[in-house]
Amino acid sequence: MFSKKGFIGPIGDDLPSLVPIVVALVIFFSIFTLTLNTYNSKNAFISKQLDMASVAREIKGDSLILGIDQFEKRCSSIQSKRFPYNFIIGIYGADVSLENISYEFAEIALNNYDAYATSNTLISQPNFEDSERIFFCAYNRIGSGEFSIEKKKYSLRFYPVAVQQPIRVQVGGTETEYSLTIPAVMAMVVWE
Amino acid sequence: MIRGQAALVDSLFFIAIVAALCTGLFYFAINYGSNSESLLYSFYSSDFATDSLKVMTYINVMRDGSPVNATNAASSTILVNPEFDYLLALIKEDYAENTGKGKEAVSITTQTAIAQTIYSVLKPFDDSIDYVFYISKEGVRAGEAKFLVMIFALHKCFSDDCTYQNPNKEVRRVFYACEPSQSNVLEKFVFSNVGKVDSALGKINLGSSAGSFSPFVTGLHLWVSKRIEPLEAVIETSELEDPAQRESNFNCKLILTKGEE
Numbered sequence: 001m002f003s004k005k006g007f008i009g010p011i012g013d014d015l016p017s018l019v020p021i022v023v024a025l026v027i028f029f030s031i032f033t034l035t036l037n038t039y040n041s042k043n044a045f046i047s048k049q050l051d052m053a054s055v056a057r058e059i060k061g062d063s064l065i066l067g068i069d070q071f072e073k074r075c076s077s078i079q080s081k082r083f084p085y086n087f088i089i090g091i092y093g094a095d096v097s098l099e100n101i102s103y104e105f106a107e108i109a110l111n112n113y114d115a116y117a118t119s120n121t122l123i124s125q126p127n128f129e130d131s132e133r134i135f136f137c138a139y140n141r142i143g144s145g146e147f148s149i150e151k152k153k154y155s156l157r158f159y160p161v162a163v164q165q166p167i168r169v170q171v172g173g174t175e176t177e178y179s180l181t182i183p184a185v186m187a188m189v190v191w192e
Numbered sequence: 193m194i195r196g197q198a199a200l201v202d203s204l205f206f207i208a209i210v211a212a213l214c215t216g217l218f219y220f221a222i223n224y225g226s227n228s229e230s231l232l233y234s235f236y237s238s239d240f241a242t243d244s245l246k247v248m249t250y251i252n253v254m255r256d257g258s259p260v261n262a263t264n265a266a267s268s269t270i271l272v273n274p275e276f277d278y279l280l281a282l283i284k285e286d287y288a289e290n291t292g293k294g295k296e297a298v299s300i301t302t303q304t305a306i307a308q309t310i311y312s313v314l315k316p317f318d319d320s321i322d323y324v325f326y327i328s329k330e331g332v333r334a335g336e337a338k339f340l341v342m343i344f345a346l347h348k349c350f351s352d353d354c355t356y357q358n359p360n361k362e363v364r365r366v367f368y369a370c371e372p373s374q375s376n377v378l379e380k381f382v383f384s385n386v387g388k389v390d391s392a393l394g395k396i397n398l399g400s401s402a403g404s405f406s407p408f409v410t411g412l413h414l415w416v417s418k419r420i421e422p423l424e425a426v427i428e429t430s431e432l433e434d435p436a437q438r439e440s441n442f443n444c445k446l447i448l449t450k451g452e453e
Contacts, residue, residue: 017199024203024210031214035221042225049232053239063246098316157236160243160313162250180260180276181251183313 048085048155052190056159059089059137060186065163067179068125068133075137086144087190088113091135091163094183096121101187102149102156109147113138123184125165135163135184147191154191161186234390237414241392245412247313248306248325249394252276257305259312279309280396283327287340287398298327298341300369300447307343307367307448310412318365318450322346322417324382327396328375330407338375340398340408344368344444347417354419364451368444377442378413386415 059074075089088105092098104119111118115136124132140146147154163184168175252260255275282305286298298306310325311318325343332338344367351361374380383389394410 014199017203020200020203020207024207027214028210031217031221035217038221039224042229046225046228046232049229053232053235060243063243064250092316094312094315096316158240158316160240160247162247181278182260183247183251183309185316 048190048192051083051085052087052155052157052188055083055087055190056089056157056186056188059188060159060161063159063161064181065091065135065161065184067164067166068135071135071137072133078137079139083139083141085190085192086140086147087138087188088147089137089186089188090115090119091123091161092121092185092187093123094160094185096185098158098185098187102154102189105187105189106147106149108136108138109140113140123163123165144192147189154189156187156189159186159188160184237390238392241390241412241414244310244313244414245392245394245410248309248412249278249280249410251279251309251313253279253282253305253309255282257282257301257308259308279305283341284398288401291400292402303341303343303369304367304447306341307345307369310343310345311365311367311448311450314414320417321414322386323412323414324378325412326378326410328409328411330409332375339370339372342370342372343447344370347419349419362451364449366446367448367450368442369447370442370444372442381442383413386418388415390414 055078058078059071061070061074065071071091088108090101090105090108092101104121108115108118115122115138116134119134119136122134122136124134161184162181164179164181167178167180169178170176253276254260255277260276282302283298286302290297290299306325310323314321314323323345325341325345327340329338329340346366346368347363348366349361349363351358354361391411391413396408396410397405398408399405
């Protein structure tokens with residue numbers, strides 16, 4: 001008969017070999033989870049950047065915006081497509097400092113997206129009869145949070161654009177309406 | 193005892209395999225998407241340069257070269273007897289009038305208008321970038337002059353102490369109109385010194401008064417602004433009156449200064 005001296009039990013006997021196995025499994029699953037999270041977050045980031053670029057391209061067209069009607073039409077076309085992210089787009093004159101754009105967007109979001117009442121730096125376009133309209137477009141998905149700079153999970157991009165503005169010109173005592181193309185910057189922020 | 197040792201060696205083999213797998217996964221996690229990310233950023237920055245070049249060709253300027261001051265065209269804004277036009281129209285007019293008459297193909301007024309226009313298009317980013325805009329002939333042999341217009345926009349320090357330790361140093365945006373005699377000056381003196389350059393190129397046709405049309409290339413190259421002494425030296429030496437000292441052959445002259453007085 002075999003001697004049972006030193007025998008602890010079926011598991012107890014293999015205890016020294018079980019420790020490295022458990023450690024290896026813990027390390028493996030930790031790294032696996034980390035990799036999976038990184039993979040998902042990077043995919044989400046890339047997808048957000050691509051969507052952002054495609055929306056920006058759709059709004060700015062060939063870097064020329066032929067007035068507020070065209071801008072609003074492009075904006076509502078994107079809004080109706082149920083874009084997967086929230087965004088705010090505003091067009092500013094080229095003489096405006098863009099340092100505090102994120103804060104301005106956050107203030108507009110806080111003010112129920114009433115950009116007209118909140119901002120005085122966005123480009124506006126008069127139609128000479130009614131009130132002015134401003135170059136501003138926002139989309140906030142139902143159930144998603146408001147834009148906040150504290151979250152720091154947003155992407156901000158700037159695109160140079162030319163904007164056509166109607167202007168009244170007085171030549172020899174007669175007033176005529178002309179179009180003037182001016183340089184501007186389209187600022188866009190996207191968040192989840 | 194032997195059975196226990198065998199189990200221990202097995203588990204050590206197992207941990208070695210897991211370590212190799214973990215290293216692979218970790219490497220994958222660190223590197224995944226970095227190429228796509230850098231590609232996305234480079235798309236954005238090259239898009240930015242292309243947009244800037246397009247905007248330059250679209251916008252109106254006053255006929256005297258100054259920018260149109262009507263950002264917010266309110267209903268009360270009325271321009272009295274204005275004379276505005278497209279920047280491109282000014283360039284085309286100059287070329288048609290001056291070619292073959294021994295004058296500069298593009299007048300200094302129009303060159304200043306180009307500088308003003310680039311400045312107003314890129315003003316929101318003025319602190320962080322430097323750039324060069326040019327119009328060049330197509331199909332020029334090496335060593336031959338090919339630039340119709342070349343505008344350099346750099347930051348220049350006007351203080352005695354221009355080191356990083358001096359936070360109050362006076363830095364202004366300066367524009368140089370250059371007439372390099374060689375075709376490869378940008379590659380040789382600029383692109384090799386400034387780091388990553390975002391470029392946009394376009395094509396235009398310019399017609400002479402004789403009725404012939406020639407193809408030209410418009411180029412805008414942007415880079416992150418930094419103090420690069422070799423580049424400054426190249427531009428500065430080209431300002432010297434003694435041609436023997438103009439090693440770079442940029443032949444620049446200062447046409448515009450912007451910033452705090």
